[in-house]
Amino acid sequence: MTGIVITGADWAMLGPLLTLAGAACVLLLVAGTGARRGRVPHVLALAGLGAAMGSLAAVARGASQVSTFGGMLVMDRPAVFMSAIVLAAALLGVLLSRQYLERAPAPAAEYLALLLLAALGMLVMAATNNLLVMFVGLEVLSVALYVLAGITRDWSRSLEAAMKYFLLGAFSTGFILYGMAFLYGATGTLDLMAMGRSVRDLTGAQGESGAAVMLLAGLGLMIIGLAFKVAAVPFHWWAPDVYEGSPTPVTAFMAVGTKGVAFLALIRVVTVAFGDALVPRWTVVLGVLALLSMVVGNLVALTQRNVKRLLAYSSVAHAGYLLVAVAAGSDLGTSALLFYFASYLLTTLGAFGIAGLVAETTPSGDEGYGLLRYAGLSRSHPALALAMAVFMVSLIGVPPTSGFVGKYFIFQAAVARAMEGSTLFLVLAVVGILTSVVSAAYYLRVIVTMYMQEPDGEPLVVRADLNSSVAVTAAVVGILALGLFPSPLYDLTRNLHSALQALAVLLTG
């Protein structure tokens, strides 16, 4: 019997995960000392994330080998890309948290440790082709986020959010797990690549046999569970309440990170395990979810008067656009998805960041998300208002911001499929453009309020410390840079779909 030989290269690929885990442990130790609040935990968290990023860069650069531990850990290009997004989201989240933690009745060191653990879970979930490992990652990130959502125990809204998130999250996890069981039952394996081979046999040889039904049921259950995680209609309704109640930096981190890895998991399942099999089936399902999300998310967002809820529904709508990219099931689609996420990371973190800063001006801290509070912000805080305007404009998808380029990529992917004769994608492209036209109305309302409305009383005095300012500035600069010079980043995402599929084919053949 040959045991698994672990080489230095294997350890190197574990680097980002180990770094995060280590930093989280150190933070938990610090939590027991007198330095649990203030600068020390914060610096530790930033250092941990920085080290993880460096380690990730080393993995990406040295990529002679992408898979280790018998295929349990796969640091392929999509994994590296999504891990970078997650780490960037965590970094911006930590920067925004500094100010939040000064005021909120929350233990800083534990908070930051949990945030790093959630990031760790996301990395695990992104970097595997094995359903079991994927599930472990999902649970690590979910449990950490459940606690984070309710970490300000004294604020009832936060507690309510945590409770809801936990219950509904557990519900969706159940679906994912059930789906995994079905897939295992049909194919006898949890490894996506091996599963790909079975799926081919099952669907190729006997047509739609009983096993195929099991496969489809498994896939359907997994889609439902993951649609929960990305907040796609009709599995979205937990999102507004949870987004509203959670600490704002956590909301932002959660909205980007969870969504990102859930989308990547979805892509892995449909491309690696299902390959060319049953494509029309899942394409329609994802297409319909996309359609519903774009329409419902945007329409309901139009009626919101609370910025956090508005952003929550906006994120439902954006899940719809992203689903179009996944449904496209092509190189263009996968590239578009990843690029869109880079843009989404910046706009979401930035917008929630500013929402958090504005909300801080209220004594209770979790009530200050009414749109009217933004009235006159352009005069009391021109730079802040300008940054928020840039985020809104990017969310609408107006050039030359990254949001525009991302949408352009997604619609191009959809249109490419439409040209192959798919009516579904023609409808998706047209509805996508139509709804993003409509969405301008509510994003614009934020700009109108900031620039063209007088505050009721005294203008707000918003404080933004160095950390928050750095995060917001970085987001603005990133949005414009990606809008004007998208190519370097986009080039990193090229041909990923083919690469993932080739992986499955390679093993099959």
Place this chain on the structure above:
Amino acid sequence: MTFLSLLWLIPLLPLIGFVINGLAGKRFMPRGLVALVGCGAVLGSFLISAGAVLELTDREGLTDLLRTGAADSHLRADPPETGLGVVIGPAEPGDKLMVDPSIPRVRQNQWSWIAVGDLTVRWGYTLDPLSALMLLIVTGVGLLIHVYSVGYMAHDEGFARFFAYLNLFMAMMLVLVLADNFLVLFVGWEGVGLCSYLLIGFNYRDMFDPDRNMSCADAGRKAFIMNRIGDFGFMLGMLLILVSFGSLDFVAVFARVLEATQTPGGQGLLTAIALLLFLGATGKSAQIPLYVWLPDAMAGPTPVSALIHAATMVTAGVYMLCRCAALFVHAPVALATVAVVGAATALLAGLIACTQHDIKKILAYSTVSQLGYMFLAAGVGAFSFAIFHVMTHAFFKALLFLGAGAVIHALSGEQDIRRMGRLRGALPWTFVTVFVAALALSGVPPFAGFFSKDSILAAAFFEEPVLWGVGAVTAGLTAFYIWRLVYKTFLSTDRVHEEVRSHLHEAPWSMRAPLVILAMLAAVGGFLGVPEFLAHLLHLPAETLPHFLEPVFREAGVAGGGLGALGHATGPGHAVPSEASEWTLLAASVIIALFGIGVAHFFYSGTGERPRRLAAIMGALYDLVLNRFWVDELYEAAILRPFRFLCRAADAVDRFVVDLAVNATAIVTEIAGHVLKLFQTGAVRSYALSFFVGAVALLAWLVLG
């Protein structure tokens, strides 16, 4: 070729002005410095533009450049047939020029912007006669209006903000004009829309139209939404172009149009593309059915109305359409639609203008109407006349707005012409310049509007006499409503409030100088397009401007720019216009204009009793026109209200589900102790229902479907 290589600076200078004034203007800079930065940036753009256009027209210089530049890898010939085939690497700003002396056209590549698959969209600028002329109009008129604003906005607390927005607008407009492909054009297209909206809502505190309970911010929002509807069409059109031509580059797309007409279904595709682009143009250029935002856009400060809503942005639709002439000439159905919509808009808006009382609204409807003329021209294939009218209109309409601004300024904000009158003595400069502009607008020879409007009407006549009829009636209305305005404002009886009259003052020089310069341009600008037969008689250069633009449209497949070549665009079978018929048309134009002026004189030179009697006779018809044919109300009731209802309904449904989920959550927490009870609560059943319907439907389709 110094200026040609500086093209990239033209939009960048105002952008820098925007950044400086936007960030530091309010707190750290005195007003003088803000004005200097704001105007200086535009002056810089204007000078570079002028220099570049001079170099562009120097054909030998361009050919030399190409020859000597052959050794220089930065320069290369740009044969149209290869289009994008020329290999372009990532470039430093300004170091790549592609020259085609035959048009003449110079394209400057900034960098490769978006590259997906084998499609690369570059951030590039084009200078050809078409963009050159627009460039001069935008920077020239823009500069004058910037200078005017220094005086007009002197007492406004938002001085720096105003100049920052204005500069941002200029930057976006210049990107739009210089764009080398649809995507860069779209950047400018969206950008000017955003700035226009910010500037309409500039005085957001004020009520704009108390009758309709509309604030300035509302007006801004309305403009943006109408424009977004147009943008929807434009984006879809762009997407179709991308799909069918595999490129968004103007040169590459237009080179393949002819080929596309020969493929099966190609004709329909081109028509669809053209109609979608035209929908975009109706939004930006305020045509039926999307024109209703422009009159409300008058909520913005008057210089904004002059710059954005008369001279530049609203002509972007016309410019885009002319830029895409190659597409439109192969889509006759679309072209005919353009002509009909243009003529109808001209007539409708001209009618409404006759009944309005707000001086700026009269001018706004007049702008809508004149834009209709431009589309009419483009629709009958006379693209160069459309652009010619863009130019003359920019001169006289900007002047009218600035003059109106001077009047409003003098009357401490009064805009209702019923409370004006006999201002000639108090505002001599304003009166004389507005007088000139009114002559130009109503088409009295030899003022600018005469030549451009007459050319359009003649072109329409030889294409389709009915269109000429509509245009001619509108011309009469135009002369009537603008002289009604002049009479009621400057002549006739004095209806100015005592208190206001005591404060009457002529505008300061910063405002007067632009008026005078624009008046000169409005007086003589038409001589750039003297028709052939007239030029021959008067020993003037004939059709200078159409000849200048001709190569662009010839390349697009439009035969020539002048009258002589008309009709070839949309097919043979047209009579060649004879000199006699041209003389007849010209005479008709003059008579119609004079008739309109005469009617205005008859009604408004006196006490105002006659118009009241007429209104009484017309009765319901007058009310219909006065209330703008109830179009705003119709849109509100038929589109906006149902849409808002839909949103609220979606929200209600969503809330309902959320509420159920919340209730369920509360109950689920008690699962441990009350497992049995759980199944007896209605809330959980509904909650489970709403979830499982989704899940079951999804699974059922996957497994069974």
